[in-house]
Amino acid sequence: MKDKLLLYTEDLAVGYEGKAVVENVNTDVHEGEIVTLIGPNGAGKSTILKTVGGLIPRISGKIYIDGKEPVYASGEMARTMAVLLTDKIHAEYMSAAEVVAGGRYPYTGRLGILREMDYEAVDRAMEIIGVDGLADENFNHLSDGQKQRVMLARALCQEPKLMLLDEPTSYLDIGYKIELLGKLRELADERGIGVIMTMHDYELARNIADTVVSVKDGRTEKCGRPEEMLRSEYICSLFGVDRDRYDVFFGAESR
Amino acid sequence: MHKSRRWIYSIITLFLVIALLTVNLVSGSVHISMSEIIDAFRGAGDPVKSSIITDIRLPRVMSALILGGALAVAGYLLQTFFANPIAGPFVLGISSGAKLVVAMIMITFLSRGILLSSMALIGAAFLGSILSTILILIISKGVKNMSFLVVCGVMIGYICSSITEFVVTFADDSNIVNLHNWSMGSFSGTSNRDVAVMAIVVGITCIAVFAVSKPMSAYQMGEGYAANMGVNVRHFRVLLILLSAVLSSCVTAFAGPISFVGVAVPHIVRHIYKTNRPIVMIPASFLGGAAFCLLADLIARNLFAPTELSISSVTAVFGAPIVIWMMIGRSRKESIE
Numbered sequence: 001m002k003d004k005l006l007l008y009t010e011d012l013a014v015g016y017e018g019k020a021v022v023e024n025v026n027t028d029v030h031e032g033e034i035v036t037l038i039g040p041n042g043a044g045k046s047t048i049l050k051t052v053g054g055l056i057p058r059i060s061g062k063i064y065i066d067g068k069e070p071v072y073a074s075g076e077m078a079r080t081m082a083v084l085l086t087d088k089i090h091a092e093y094m095s096a097a098e099v100v101a102g103g104r105y106p107y108t109g110r111l112g113i114l115r116e117m118d119y120e121a122v123d124r125a126m127e128i129i130g131v132d133g134l135a136d137e138n139f140n141h142l143s144d145g146q147k148q149r150v151m152l153a154r155a156l157c158q159e160p161k162l163m164l165l166d167e168p169t170s171y172l173d174i175g176y177k178i179e180l181l182g183k184l185r186e187l188a189d190e191r192g193i194g195v196i197m198t199m200h201d202y203e204l205a206r207n208i209a210d211t212v213v214s215v216k217d218g219r220t221e222k223c224g225r226p227e228e229m230l231r232s233e234y235i236c237s238l239f240g241v242d243r244d245r246y247d248v249f250f251g252a253e254s255r
Numbered sequence: 256m257h258k259s260r261r262w263i264y265s266i267i268t269l270f271l272v273i274a275l276l277t278v279n280l281v282s283g284s285v286h287i288s289m290s291e292i293i294d295a296f297r298g299a300g301d302p303v304k305s306s307i308i309t310d311i312r313l314p315r316v317m318s319a320l321i322l323g324g325a326l327a328v329a330g331y332l333l334q335t336f337f338a339n340p341i342a343g344p345f346v347l348g349i350s351s352g353a354k355l356v357v358a359m360i361m362i363t364f365l366s367r368g369i370l371l372s373s374m375a376l377i378g379a380a381f382l383g384s385i386l387s388t389i390l391i392l393i394i395s396k397g398v399k400n401m402s403f404l405v406v407c408g409v410m411i412g413y414i415c416s417s418i419t420e421f422v423v424t425f426a427d428d429s430n431i432v433n434l435h436n437w438s439m440g441s442f443s444g445t446s447n448r449d450v451a452v453m454a455i456v457v458g459i460t461c462i463a464v465f466a467v468s469k470p471m472s473a474y475q476m477g478e479g480y481a482a483n484m485g486v487n488v489r490h491f492r493v494l495l496i497l498l499s500a501v502l503s504s505c506v507t508a509f510a511g512p513i514s515f516v517g518v519a520v521p522h523i524v525r526h527i528y529k530t531n532r533p534i535v536m537i538p539a540s541f542l543g544g545a546a547f548c549l550l551a552d553l554i555a556r557n558l559f560a561p562t563e564l565s566i567s568s569v570t571a572v573f574g575a576p577i578v579i580w581m582m583i584g585r586s587r588k589e590s591i592e
Contacts, residue, residue: 055479078485085479090338092475092531105473105484111534112469 004031005067006162006194007052012061014044014051020059021047025220027213029162029194034184036205037198038229039215040239045198046086048215049164052196053083066161078106082155084165089139089147096142096150097135100126103157125157126150129183144171149180156187165197169204177201181208206230214238261528261535268542272320275549279316280308282553284561310447316549318445318453322510323548324541325457325502327524328464330517331540332499335471335533336492337395340525341405341581343517344384344503348411350514352387353380353507355415355422358438362426373452373508380504387411388496402582416512439565440511442552453505460501461541467494468533475531513548514567515574520544522581547573 007029015021022044029035037045051058052065054072063070066080082103091099103125104118114122126132131149134142142150148171155163168184169177185208187193199205205212205226212229214221216238222229232250236243280292287295287304294300295308330343344350360379364371371379394407419438437444470491473481478488506513520543525531528539548566551573555564 050479053479053483055482073482073485073487075485078483081483083479083483085477087477087479089480090475090477092340093525093529094531098532099476102473102476102480102484105469108469110466110469112472113534 004192005029006031006033006065007196008064009052010062010064012048012051012063013059014047014056015059016047016056018059020218022215022218022220023059025061027196027220027223029196031161031192031194032188033194033210034188034208035194035196035211035213036209036226037196037213037215038200038202038205038238039221043215044218045215046166049083049166049196049198050085053081053164055083055085075106078158080160081162081164082158082160084148084151084155084163084168086166086170089151091139094139095135096131096137096139096146097122097126099139099150100131100154100157103154106158121157121159125153128156128187129153130179145173145176148172149176152180160193162194162196165195167198167200169199169201177204184208202230202235261530261539264527265539265542268539268546271546272542272549275546275553276316276320279319279549279553279556280312282557283307283312314445314447314450315442315552317450318509319442319548319552320545321450321453321457322442322506322513323516323544323546323551325453325461325544326506326513326516326548327520327540327544328461328537329499329502329506331521331533331536332464332495332502333517334521335475336495336499337404338475338477340522341402341518341578341585343515344499344506345412345512345514345516346405346518346578347387347391347408348415349384349387349391349408349500349503350507350512351412351415351419352390353383353504354438354512355419356380356383356386357508358419358422362422366426373449376508377452377456377505380508381500384500384504384507385496387415388500392496402585405582437511440513440567441555441563441565442510442548443563445509449509453509456505457502460498460505461537464498464502465534465537467491467498468537471495471533475533510566512567514571515578516544516547516551516570518581519570519574519577520547522577 005028009025009027012025013020013023014025025048027035037048039045050056052063054070054077070077101114101118101122104114104121105112108114108118123132126135129149129152131146131153134146134150139147139150148168152168169180172180181204184195188195209226211223212226213223214229232246236246281287281289285307287308291300291304292308295305326344333342333344333347334340357376357379361371390411391408395404423438470486473484473486474491482488521536521540524536524539524543528535530536551566551569555566555569558564
């Protein structure tokens with residue numbers, strides 16, 4: 001069951017305007033697996049996500065999504081993969097529910113008119129993420145954290161097999177971080193959704209990720225189980241932090 | 256949510272358009288009553304009055320209706336493209352670019368005694384629109400600040416207008432009267448043939464615009480999300496610009512540059528309907544633009560009758576304060592954020 005490959009990259013090079021930021025990306029995401037990309041700012045984690053998502057062209061290498069090379073800007077791809085970006089969202093005069101309903105795009109007809117089943121999908125997604133109380137609120141008046149959760153509901157209501165999440169917890173307080181990551185774990189376990197995301201909360205990543213990939217100096221440095229990848233020695237070397245200073249802030253690892 | 260209310264607003268605007276249309280037909284230097292108008296359409300009644308109605312007033316009100324609607328939709332498309340509500344064909348200098356090319360081509364051909372067809376004029380205006388759009392796109396790559404972009408657009412507009420003035424000044428005497436009227440912006444002097452051409456061009460383009468309202472709504476959220484939804488963003492951006500240019504060049508070819516309708520009307524419509532969704536905004540903006548231009552033309556014709564005002568001076572009086580109000584509102588919002 002969990003063997004099915006949803007995402008697989010082969011010697012992928014990603015970057016901007018023909019210049020590679022990260023090369024030799026060989027990553028895979030299985031059904032029901034949560035993969036977390038870690039690494040210093042500017043290492044190219046988001047660039048990898050954007051390239052896999054087809055938002056920017058790849059430099060070289062191969063991407064396979066759900067078993068085949070993806071045809072980007074197609075309805076089929078939109079039903080297979082959803083993205084959550086850190087971009088500023090333009091949503092003038094839109095309620096949170098209307099923003100979430102945007103995720104039904106690949107399922108609606110020529111004019112994008114929502115049917116009963118689409119409204120139900122919107123309600124369900126908002127309930128699962130726990131933002132159903134915000135449905136009628138003006139999206140632009142929400143806090144950044146609330147917006148982030150609404151956008152996750154939007155991605156979910158797209159009913160994807162694979163989710164690409166760029167820092168899905170960056171604006172959330174610790175309570176919501178735990179709740180949201182718990183939801184992701186449930187979605188992965190129960191629905192077999194594959195998740196690849198970037199994150200900076202390593203304490204939390206340890207307990208939710210199946211696989212951790214580190215990105216540094218233009219390559220994917222290492223890949224492994226979170227308990228090995230997120231040990232303080234490795235985190236210190238990855239981010240160039242002095243071990244003693246790390247312990248001052250996070251305490252020596254005793255677990 | 257507000258669905259039923261939106262229908263009511265649409266019906267009210269529709270009635271407003273019909274009422275303004277009737278008032279426009281009735282009023283003028285020669286008073287013609289309602290019953291005489293009906294006679295004129297049935298082919299009965301006084302032939303002079305009938306001719307005033309069917310050959311002069313009807314084409315004029317129809318062009319105000321069609322071109323007013325086209326301008327508002329063109330403005331809405333540019334606002335979607337730039338993700339900014341202050342964009343419009345006039346404030347970005349696109350109308351003036353179209354005007355310049357039309358004036359130059361008209362004068363060149365008229366001096367050789369060739370009268371241009373209305374399609375050729377639309378073509379010339381389209382060329383001018385595209386050229387000034389490319390210029391504004393190059394500028395917008397360098398600057399992200401929308402107010403600055405609008406200032407650049409207004410400057411481009413002034414440069415194009417002064418070159419047009421220059422060209423018109425040196426044109427043949429016989430051409431000047433017509434050209435001068437047109438370069439100031441006016442719905443007068445359109446024939447029923449012109450109305451047929453503009454109805455077809457604007458009609459087809461607006462249907463095409465409405466047909467892409469779904470990808471437009473995805474595009475409004477931002478390019479990344481639109482791409483994820485299966486929209487080919489690069490192609491779609493080109494399509495938006497082309498559709499907008501066809502509409503605004505059709506307006507410029509027939510009525511000259513008309514100011515501020517493209518910015519003010521979609522803004523009012525957004526405010527009243529409390530939405531920016533294309534599927535509502537496109538038809539509602541068209542109706543709103545039609546009503547706005549019918550009213551503006553009524554004022555232009557009758558306020559100082561028999562002297563006529565240029566249509567732009569009327570639309571500017573109503574439109575420019577709205578644009579100022581918008582810019583103040585935006586800068587407040589930005590300073591809060």
